Structures are given as C-alpha cells and as structure tokens.
Amino acid sequence: RHKFWETQPVGQFRDAADSSLADGAIEPPTPLSEVRADPYPLPAAFEWFTCDLDDDALLADLYALLAHNYVEDDENMFRFNYSPAFLRWALRPPSFFRAWHIGVRAKESKKLVAFISGVPARIRARDDIVRMAEINFLCVHKKLRSKRLAPVLIREVTRRVHQENIWQAAYTAGVVLPTPITTCRYWHRSLNPKKLIDVGFSRLGPRMTMSRTVRLYKLPDAPLTPGFRQMELRDVAAVTRLLRSYLAKFVVAPDFDEMDVEHWLLPQEDVVDSYLVESPETHEVTDFCSFYTLPSSVLNNANYATLKAAYSYYNVSTKTPLQQLMNDALIVAKQKNYDVFNALDVMENESFLKELKFGVGDGQLHYYLYNYRIRNGIKPSELGLAVV
Ligand code: NHW
Ligand code: EN5
Structure with a gap:
C-alpha cells in the first residue's frame, strides 16, 4: 500500500x-x-x-x-x-x-x-x-x-x-503516512468575517445575518493587558528562559537556545510577530505570544487574490491568563489587517480556542518523526513543537 x-x-x-x-x-x-x-x-x-x-x-x-x-x-x-x-x-x-x-x-x-x-x-x-x-x-x-x-x-x-x-x-503533512506521532486539528478565528465569507473560507451561520456576524467577531482597538508590547532584541534572554521552562512540560518539543529564539521569535515584518508582557511594576517578562504570517492565494475569486492569515506559533503564560494573552494577539492581528487567525490544538491551545470564538476547520495536520519511535503516540496537548 x-x-x-x-x-x-x-x-x-x-x-x-x-x-x-x-x-x-x-x-x-x-x-x-x-x-x-x-x-x-x-x-x-x-x-x-x-x-x-x-x-x-x-x-x-x-x-x-x-x-x-x-x-x-x-x-x-x-x-x-x-x-x-x-x-x-x-x-x-x-x-x-x-x-x-x-x-x-x-x-x-x-x-x-x-x-x-x-x-x-x-x-x-x-x-x-x-x-x-x-x-x-x-x-x-x-x-x-x-x-x-x-x-x-x-x-x-x-x-x-x-x-x-x-x-x-x-516533519508534518496534511496527508496520512506511516505513522503520525499525533494528529492535530486546525482552528480558525475570523477577524474579517465579511471577506472570509465572500471568498468561501467560511459561511454565514444558520440564523445569522452579516451584520450580526461582524458584531460577533468584533475586537477592541488596542491590546488590553498593561505592559503588552512587541518583543525586542534586548528581550532574547528573558524570552528564552520563559520558553525553555514552558516547553519542558511537553513530551515532544524543541530545545531552543538564545540563538534559536533570536532567529525564530524576534519580530520580522510580515514574517513573524512576537509580543510579551513586561510587568509595569517589576519590569519582569512574564508572558509571551507569537504568530507567523502565511497568506493563501484565493483561487478563482473575482474580488480577492489573497487571504492574510496569522498562525499561532509559541505562546507562554505565567501571569496573564493564556486566554487574555491570546485575545491581545487577536487584537494586534486585527489591527495589522489579518483576515483570519489560525491555531492548532497543540500545547495548551484547547484552553482558549472555544472561548475566543475559534471554529474548527476542515484540515488536519499530522506530525511525524523519521527513525524515531514513540510508542502509542502522544496527544496534541503533549506536543510542544510548532512548525511553519
Ligand atoms: S507537507 C507538504 C507536502 N507538499 C505538498 O503537499 C505540495 C503539493 N503536492 C506536491 O507537491 C510538508 C506533491 O503531491 C508531493 C508528492 C511532492 C507532495 N510527505 O512523487 P509521487 C512537507 O514538506 C508519498 C511525505 O508519485 P506526487 C513535509 C506518497 O505517500 N510523503 O507523488 C515533507 C507516496 O509514497 P507511498 C509523501 O504527488 C516530508 C509517494 O510520496 C507526501 O507527485 C517528507 C508518491 O510519490 C508528503 N507530503 O508528489 C518526508 N505526499 O509509500 C521527510 C506524498 O505511499 C522524511 N507522499 O507509495 C524525513 C527525511 C529526512 C530524514 C533524515 C534522517
Ligand atoms: C506544513 N507546514 O486544509 C503544512 N487548511 O482547516 C502542510 N480550511 O484552511 C500541511 N475546503 O476550515 C497543511 N474554514 C495541511 C493543511 C492544508 C490547508 C487546509 C484548512 C485547515 C483550512 C478552511 C477553509 C476551507 C475551504 C474549503 C476552513 C472554516 C473556517 C470557519 C471560520 C468560522 C468558524 C468556523 C470555521
């Protein structure tokens, strides 16, 4: 076969x-x-x-x-x-x-x-x-x-x-091969519901009008958490410490050092965005969130050529509840004109997906290892590895 x-x-x-x-x-x-x-x-x-x-x-x-x-x-x-x-x-x-x-x-x-x-x-x-x-x-x-x-x-x-x-x-793939270590679902949070519906990415829910839908997905104009700001070069050491101790909880996760964090997480316009919470009192970095930018071409649509999508990447919460942190990520993504915010059910993402109005997508992502066996596999929530 x-x-x-x-x-x-x-x-x-x-x-x-x-x-x-x-x-x-x-x-x-x-x-x-x-x-x-x-x-x-x-x-x-x-x-x-x-x-x-x-x-x-x-x-x-x-x-x-x-x-x-x-x-x-x-x-x-x-x-x-x-x-x-x-x-x-x-x-x-x-x-x-x-x-x-x-x-x-x-x-x-x-x-x-x-x-x-x-x-x-x-x-x-x-x-x-x-x-x-x-x-x-x-x-x-x-x-x-x-x-x-x-x-x-x-x-x-x-x-x-x-x-x-x-x-x-x-490696990851959308197709089933021998043998996934885990199978994840994609979830999608509408930021620009009208465009998503126009291009066929999502549908108007039953008993919903366009104006009710637009209202349902409305977000505040600016992040709500005091001390929420973009990550900078001077934050690399603090973010590395935060991320390393967080990723230790998962069964499979990358072993990041400061060079990796500088490469994979320092913001680059229209490539990767990272935000953190710096405590206004102690100036300690307590929380972190990030997403990468991967547009999709819209095939065969007269009105739109591309969909601007943000993909949840690595997120760590120690003080700010994860749900609040991710709500701020949605707010900045909306400010930056993304149409949709996507996330997999990896790490602790299950804890905010439904509450923040993500809906489950029709795609799956299977994770694989080559020449390494993990008996019986793991759950998506035991996976601490995000790939682009
Ligand atoms: S997943 C994205 C893969 N790319 C796409 O889907 C793009 C659109 N599709 C294509 O370009 C992310 C073609 O359909 C491709 C297959 C090239 C996918 N992974 O040439 P044939 C990644 O990039 C198997 C692995 O006739 P094709 C991860 C298939 O099962 N295998 O097909 C990549 C069959 O083998 P089988 C895949 O359609 C990880 C054989 O290919 C696969 O013209 C790679 C058929 O080949 C996929 N996504 O071309 C593995 N899709 O045994 C890395 C199909 O079933 C492993 N196949 O007969 C580790 C290597 C390094 C080890 C180091 C120690
Ligand atoms: C390697 N890094 O299927 C990756 N995407 O759900 C390679 N669906 O966008 C493997 N079909 O559900 C990638 N809208 C495997 C994924 C390939 C791409 C893929 C799925 C993921 C996707 C969308 C559009 C479906 C269009 C018709 C989808 C529904 C969203 C809706 C928003 C409102 C609330 C309910 C859900």
Missing part, C-alpha cells in the same frame, strides 16, 4: 500492536563512510541543484514554484503563498546547511520543477534531546505529479542529512 514508506525507518502501521518495540531510534546510525557518496539518479531530463537563498533570482524562482504548486485545501479553493522573506527566514536558522536546500531543474530550460528542504533542530522526545532535520517545502510541479519523484527527493534529503551525521527528522 505504501511502496515507498514501507521501506523507511518509520513506525509501520503493523507495529502498533508489538509491545517489544521500545521508544527511540528505529535503526542505528551507519558509519559515515557507508553513507552513499553521490546523489540519487533523477530521470534523464532533470538535474539536482543546490539552492542559494542569498540569490534573489533563485529565491524568486522558489517562491513561484511554491506559489503555484504547493499545498491546497481539500476543495482547491486556497493555496499557501509563503513570501520570499518568509522562505529565507524558514530555511536559514542558526547553523543551517546550504546542501539541504535541494532543487530539481529541467536540464535544458533550467526551470525549477521540484524542491525539498531541511533545517537542523534539536528536538527533545521525553528526556532524550536528539539532533534532527526538520523537513519542509516538499513540492513537485503539478505537471510532474505521480511519477514517483517525491521518494527520490526524500531519499536525497535523507542522504544529505546523514552526511552531517544526523539520523532523525521531524
């Missing part, structure tokens, strides 16, 4: 009943000298191409490949539209490897037709901190689908990860 995935060191559906299988690596590392030295063969018309994201022209090509061929919802009404600045941010965290930004081009035209990427991360599973690759942006041009190109891309990124002596990976 899964001709490719059956050959890979991932939890197989048939292993579920086998209680002799322990948590941790599924297969041991091999000596680096045994890692295949040359790239996997591609069909003759194509060639491998390591992408240099410093190069604006290449970045524009990658942007275009994804904007036209990346993930759509199940009814093909919307397609993720990651911005060039976002792609640079997502693909160049501390200690990234250029060799893990892998393109496939047509030999003749040099047109970019497929892509896969990895970035390094330290991820903790229970009490085991593991060097991993986070794999993302797997994309094959629509005209080259169903030709078994994806397994070649996956084998090639695996080879290049192995060359760095890294043997595990984390």
Whole structure:
C-alpha cells in the first residue's frame, strides 16, 4: 500500500500492536563512510541543484514554484503563498546547511520543477534531546505529479542529512503516512468575517445575518493587558528562559537556545510577530505570544487574490491568563489587517480556542518523526513543537 514508506525507518502501521518495540531510534546510525557518496539518479531530463537563498533570482524562482504548486485545501479553493522573506527566514536558522536546500531543474530550460528542504533542530522526545532535520517545502510541479519523484527527493534529503551525521527528522503533512506521532486539528478565528465569507473560507451561520456576524467577531482597538508590547532584541534572554521552562512540560518539543529564539521569535515584518508582557511594576517578562504570517492565494475569486492569515506559533503564560494573552494577539492581528487567525490544538491551545470564538476547520495536520519511535503516540496537548 505504501511502496515507498514501507521501506523507511518509520513506525509501520503493523507495529502498533508489538509491545517489544521500545521508544527511540528505529535503526542505528551507519558509519559515515557507508553513507552513499553521490546523489540519487533523477530521470534523464532533470538535474539536482543546490539552492542559494542569498540569490534573489533563485529565491524568486522558489517562491513561484511554491506559489503555484504547493499545498491546497481539500476543495482547491486556497493555496499557501509563503513570501520570499518568509522562505529565507524558514530555511536559514542558526547553523543551517546550504546542501539541504535541494532543487530539481529541467536540464535544458533550467526551470525549477521540484524542491525539498531541511533545517537542523534539536528536538527533545521525553528526556532524550536528539539532533534532527526538520523537513519542509516538499513540492513537485503539478505537471510532474505521480511519477514517483517525491521518494527520490526524500531519499536525497535523507542522504544529505546523514552526511552531517544526523539520523532523525521531524516533519508534518496534511496527508496520512506511516505513522503520525499525533494528529492535530486546525482552528480558525475570523477577524474579517465579511471577506472570509465572500471568498468561501467560511459561511454565514444558520440564523445569522452579516451584520450580526461582524458584531460577533468584533475586537477592541488596542491590546488590553498593561505592559503588552512587541518583543525586542534586548528581550532574547528573558524570552528564552520563559520558553525553555514552558516547553519542558511537553513530551515532544524543541530545545531552543538564545540563538534559536533570536532567529525564530524576534519580530520580522510580515514574517513573524512576537509580543510579551513586561510587568509595569517589576519590569519582569512574564508572558509571551507569537504568530507567523502565511497568506493563501484565493483561487478563482473575482474580488480577492489573497487571504492574510496569522498562525499561532509559541505562546507562554505565567501571569496573564493564556486566554487574555491570546485575545491581545487577536487584537494586534486585527489591527495589522489579518483576515483570519489560525491555531492548532497543540500545547495548551484547547484552553482558549472555544472561548475566543475559534471554529474548527476542515484540515488536519499530522506530525511525524523519521527513525524515531514513540510508542502509542502522544496527544496534541503533549506536543510542544510548532512548525511553519
Ligand atoms: S507537507 C507538504 C507536502 N507538499 C505538498 O503537499 C505540495 C503539493 N503536492 C506536491 O507537491 C510538508 C506533491 O503531491 C508531493 C508528492 C511532492 C507532495 N510527505 O512523487 P509521487 C512537507 O514538506 C508519498 C511525505 O508519485 P506526487 C513535509 C506518497 O505517500 N510523503 O507523488 C515533507 C507516496 O509514497 P507511498 C509523501 O504527488 C516530508 C509517494 O510520496 C507526501 O507527485 C517528507 C508518491 O510519490 C508528503 N507530503 O508528489 C518526508 N505526499 O509509500 C521527510 C506524498 O505511499 C522524511 N507522499 O507509495 C524525513 C527525511 C529526512 C530524514 C533524515 C534522517
Ligand atoms: C506544513 N507546514 O486544509 C503544512 N487548511 O482547516 C502542510 N480550511 O484552511 C500541511 N475546503 O476550515 C497543511 N474554514 C495541511 C493543511 C492544508 C490547508 C487546509 C484548512 C485547515 C483550512 C478552511 C477553509 C476551507 C475551504 C474549503 C476552513 C472554516 C473556517 C470557519 C471560520 C468560522 C468558524 C468556523 C470555521
């Protein structure tokens, strides 16, 4: 049934009943000298191409490949539209490897037709901190689908990860593969309900009028919590401390240091936004929230080309109730003209979704580990890892 995935060191559906299988690596590392030295063969018309994201022209090509061929919802009404600045941010965290930004081009035209990427991360599973690759942006041009190109891309990124002596990976997908460690639901909070209804992202509820709907989702003009402000460079140490102690509660979570926090959480316009609460009395940083910006193209709509979406990222509350903190996040997102605020049911998000008028979406996000078993999986609320 899964001709490719059956050959890979991932939890197989048939292993579920086998209680002799322990948590941790599924297969041991091999000596680096045994890692295949040359790239996997591609069909003759194509060639491998390591992408240099410093190069604006290449970045524009990658942007275009994804904007036209990346993930759509199940009814093909919307397609993720990651911005060039976002792609640079997502693909160049501390200690990234250029060799893990892998393109496939047509030999003749040099047109970019497929892509896969990895970035390094330290991820903790229970009490085991593991060097991993986070794999993302797997994309094959629509005209080259169903030709078994994806397994070649996956084998090639695996080879290049192995060359760095890294043997595990984390990834997410909207499709079911062998075997998710957990399955999350998307929730959506309307900020601009009229536009969302006009583009078919949401519907007018039963017995609701447009004006009642607009009133239902109305938010204050400015955040309510005293001391709520944007995160700055000088906050990196305090935010790292807050986040590290918070993420310790989850079964699977990243092991962030200050360099990671500076990269992943310091605000960058239209890429990532982070806010914190600095106590007006003690000047202590007590709470933190963040979201990233991922617009979607609206396919086949005469009035609108894009939907501006914010995605909940990492949030930590120690003094301000999480619900109040996230309400302030909704308020600033509304001020910044986002149409919708999305969140998964990971971490403690269940505690505010219903109260803050999020509604459940039709999409799911499955989380996976490569060459690492977590018996019986975990609940979304035990997951402390957010990926872009
Ligand atoms: S999930 C987003 C993936 N991208 C999209 O959905 C974009 C639109 N779709 C496409 O571009 C985030 C194509 O449909 C793709 C498949 C390229 C998805 N993950 O070439 P074939 C990520 O980027 C399997 C993994 O004929 P295609 C995470 C499928 O099950 N596998 O299909 C990426 C089948 O295998 P099976 C996927 O439609 C994580 C085989 O591919 C998959 O032309 C990657 C069919 O290939 C998916 N999303 O191209 C894994 N979708 O065994 C990383 C399909 O069932 C693993 N497949 O026969 C770790 C590696 C590093 C390890 C380091 C130690
Ligand atoms: C790797 N980082 O399906 C990610 N999105 O619910 C790759 N639905 O936007 C994998 N179908 O429910 C990504 N509106 C997997 C997700 C792929 C994209 C996807 C879903 C998530 C989505 C929307 C639009 C549906 C359009 C028709 C949806 C309902 C919102 C409504 C708002 C008001 C209150 C009730 C809910």
